Amino acid sequence: MSAKAAIEARLRKIGRPEDSIFKNNEPLIMQWDESLKELSKSIERYYLDNRQTKEEYAEKLEILKEIEKYVTKNIFNKKIHQWKFDVKAVVPFGSSASGLGMKGGDLDMTICLHPGFSPKNKKIKLRTNMILEEILEDIDSGRMLPHREFEDMEHRFRGRIPIVTGIVDDIDLDISISMTEGVSAQYLTCKYIDAYAKYDHRFILLAVFAKAWQKSMKTDRNERFFKKIFPNSCTIVLMVIFFMKRYKLLPPNINKKHAEHLGIDRATWARVRQGENGSFGIPNEDVSKWKESNYCDVSIGTLFMLYLDFYSEIVDFSTQKLDIENGILKEKEASRRTAEIVIVDVVDKHNTAESVVYSRMLQHYMERAKSVIMKTDRKQLLHILMNSPIKDISEYSEKEFKELRERRLLPKRRGRRY
Numbered sequence: 274m275s276a277k278a279a280i281e282a283r284l285r286k287i288g289r290p291e292d293s294i295f296k297n298n299e300p301l302i303m304q305w306d307e308s309l310k311e312l313s314k315s316i317e318r319y320y321l322d323n324r325q326t327k328e329e330y331a332e333k334l335e336i337l338k339e340i341e342k343y344v345t346k347n348i349f350n351k352k353i354h355q356w357k358f359d360v361k362a363v364v365p366f367g368s369s370a371s372g373l374g375m376k377g378g379d380l381d382m383t384i385c386l387h388p389g390f391s392p393k394n395k396k397i398k399l400r401t402n403m404i405l406e407e408i409l410e411d412i413d414s415g416r417m418l419p420h421r422e423f424e425d426m427e428h429r430f431r432g433r434i435p436i437v438t439g440i441v442d443d444i445d446l447d448i449s450i451s452m453t454e455g456v457s458a459q460y461l462t463c464k465y466i467d468a469y470a471k472y473d474h475r476f477i478l479l480a481v482f483a484k485a486w487q488k489s490m491k492t493d494r495n496e497r498f499f500k501k502i503f504p505n506s507c508t509i510v511l512m513v514i515f516f517m518k519r520y521k522l523l524p525p526n527i528n529k530k531h532a533e534h535l536g537i538d539r540a541t542w543a544r545v546r547q548g549e550n551g552s553f554g555i556p557n558e559d560v561s562k563w564k565e566s567n568y569c570d571v572s573i574g575t576l577f578m579l580y581l582d583f584y585s586e587i588v589d590f591s592t593q594k595l596d597i598e599n600g601i602l603k604e605k606e607a608s609r610r611t612a613e614i615v616i617v618d619v620v621d622k623h624n625t626a627e628s629v630v631y632s633r634m635l636q637h638y639m640e641r642a643k644s645v646i647m648k649t650d651r652k653q654l655l656h657i658l659m660n661s662p663i664k665d666i667s668e669y670s671e672k673e674f675k676e677l678r679e680r681r682l683l684p685k686r687r688g689r690r691y
Contacts, residue, residue, distance in 0.1 A: 274521075275521065275569070276520055276521040276569035277302065277571075279519075279520050279521060280302055280520055280569060280571055280575075280579065281300060281301055281302055283579065283582070284301035284302065284575075284579075285301060287578075287582060289301065290304055290305055290307075290308035290647070291647070291648065292308055292651065293307075294307065302569075302570075302571050305572075305574075305575040305578070306571065306572040306574070306575050308651070309572060309574030309575055309578065309646070309651075310572065310574065311574075311652075311654070312574035312577070312646070312655060312658075313573045313574035313575075315655050316478055316482045316573045316574060316577065317478060317573065319481070319482060319485060320477070320478050320482070323375050323376050323481075324374065324375055324376070324481075325369060325374030325378055326376070329374075330369065330374060332442075332444070333369060333380040333444060336380060336441055336442070336444065336446070337363060337365055337380065338363075339418055339421070340363065340382070340417070340418065340448070341360070341363035341384075343411075343417050343418060344363075344384065344408065344417075345360045347411065347416070347417075348408060348411065349386075353400075353403055353407060354403050356403075358386040358387065358388070359386065359387045360385070360386060361385045361386065361387050362385045363382060363383070363384050363385070364382065364385065364460045365380065365381065365382050365463075366381050366382070366459035366462065366463055367381035367463075368506065370460075370463045371463040371466040372470045372477045373466060373477060373480055373481060373510065375481065378445075379444075379445040379446070379447055380441075380444050380445065380447070381449075382446075382448055382449070383448075383449045383450065383451045383459055383460065384404075384448065384449070384450050384451065385453075385460075386450060386451065386452050397452050398435065400452070401435050401450040401452070402428070402430045402435050404450055405428050405430070405435055405436070405437045405448070405450065406428060408437050408448060409426060409427075409428045409437050412426050412437070412439075413426065418441070421441050421442055422442055423440065423441050424439060424441075425439045425440055426438070426439030426440075427439060433623070434449055435449070462507075465528070468527055468555055469514060469517075469523055469527075471555060472523055472524060472527075472563065473517065473522055473523055473564075473568075475517075475522070475576060476513060476514070476517055476522075476523060478573045479513050479573060479576055479577060479580060480509065480513040482573070482577060483509050483513055483577070484506060484509050486577075486642065486659065487503050487509065489659045489662070490503070490638065490661065490662045491503075491662065492662045494665045494668075495664065495666075495668075497665075498663075498665050498666045499663065500628060501628070501630040501631055502629065502630070502631050502634045502635050502638070502663070503629070503635060503638075504614065504625075504626050504628070504629050504635070505625065507625045508614075508616060508625045508626045508629075511595070511597055511618060511625060511626075512584065512595070512616075513580065514597060515595045515597055515616075516579075516580050516584070517576075518597075518600025519583065519600055519602075520579070521567055521569075522567075522569060522576075524563055524567070525598070525599050525600045525601075526598060526599060527555070528598065574646075577646075578643060578646045581639045581640070582643050584636060584639050585636045585637075585639040585640040585643060588602065590613060590614050590633075591605075591613075591632070592604060592605055593605060594615035594616065595615070595616045595617065596617050597616060597617060597618050598618075603617075612624060612626070612627055613626070613629045613630060613631070613632040614626035614627075614629045614635075631682070631683060633680075633681055633683075634677075634682050634683065637682050638663060641661075645657055645658050645661070
């Protein structure tokens with residue numbers, strides 16, 4: 274089934290927009306695109322108004338290069354607790370290093386070291402924290418980049434990936450360490466993001482707006498509860514990729530089809546140090562050929578509604594996992610049933626969605642947003658969609674709390690400790 278046929282079939286189940294100006298027999302894609310044209314314009318405008326500028330990214334790279342120069346010359350020039358490490362590269366990753374970069378975004382950087390170790394080596398975390406302690410000490414002492422202004426710097430050593438985090442010249446900074454034999458998974462992830470954007474720019478628009486919509490529901494009061502419901506930024510991007518693959522808007526298995534351009538063998542240390550960017554040169558003719566056979570002209574507003582519909586109505590997180598590489602829903606293994614959402618990524622084998630504790634609440638809020646899109650007056654749609662923060666668990670009445678349990682949106686537990 275083509276992308277257009279798959280989307281049209283799903284829209285038939287959703288139904289016509291209430292404000293449709295077309296006859297019943299007109300394609301529903303056309304009807305919904307017309308109905309949501311103002312939402313589409315708002316999503317596109319949000320991206321254009323808030324995307325990271327070249328100047329902002331250049332400033333982040335300048336900070337990165339200064340940190341790289343310092344740590345190479347002053348920290349890794351000697352043994353650290355009897356271990357000698359060589360700096361293979363210092364690379365940016367995360368949204369700022371890809372087409373998802375937005376104004377005010379973090380500078381996420383990882384210091385790639387040699388010798389590498391197996392990810393299962395239990396000493397990696399210990400050695401990582403030893404190195405980060407040295408880095409933080411040099412920052413706090415004023416020896417590292419004294420002309421820069423550091424604020425609120427701290428060493429978070431308990432996380433799965435320890436980091437030194439804080440603010441440098443009003444830019445949020447996260448420094449991590451990679452001791453893998455090859456280029457870090459975080460770096461390669463940026464290349465996949467750029468590759469998907471090359472196939473369909475709507476991927477970037479959808480991922481950026483999905484993040485913004487989710488962030489709009491967070492407040493200082495509900496932050497702890499919010500984090501147990503909603504996935505992190507990386508997981509949102511993977512969910513958008515998977516959704517678009519399911520509707521054949523993005524191709525499956527690009528890592529296999531373009532292994533020579535996107536695979537780990539392509540990501541040599543020499544190329545990384547030279548700052549190679551983009552999608553590792555996936556041929557334009559291959560992208561054009563795929564688009565000719567698969568491109569579906571559907572608006573970003575309609576796609577956002579379908580994204581909400583897909584995860585609130587179609588996916589069963591309790592029994593299914595998302596295979597990103599193939600774009601296939603697979604049955605969860607019994608050993609992974611304790612995780613609310615399971616995502617199997619191409620690059621990083623770790624389940625990025627493990628922080629989600631209440632997946633049914635996530636689906637509830639996605640269904641609520643979909644309902645807003647379908648039923649709200651178009652002039653008020655964006656305002657209501659982006660100004661509806663969730664309640665904190667402490668703000669529910671006993672009656673509401675009981676209803677959440679009965680609807681299985683929250684598990685049954687003693688008391689109200691959520």
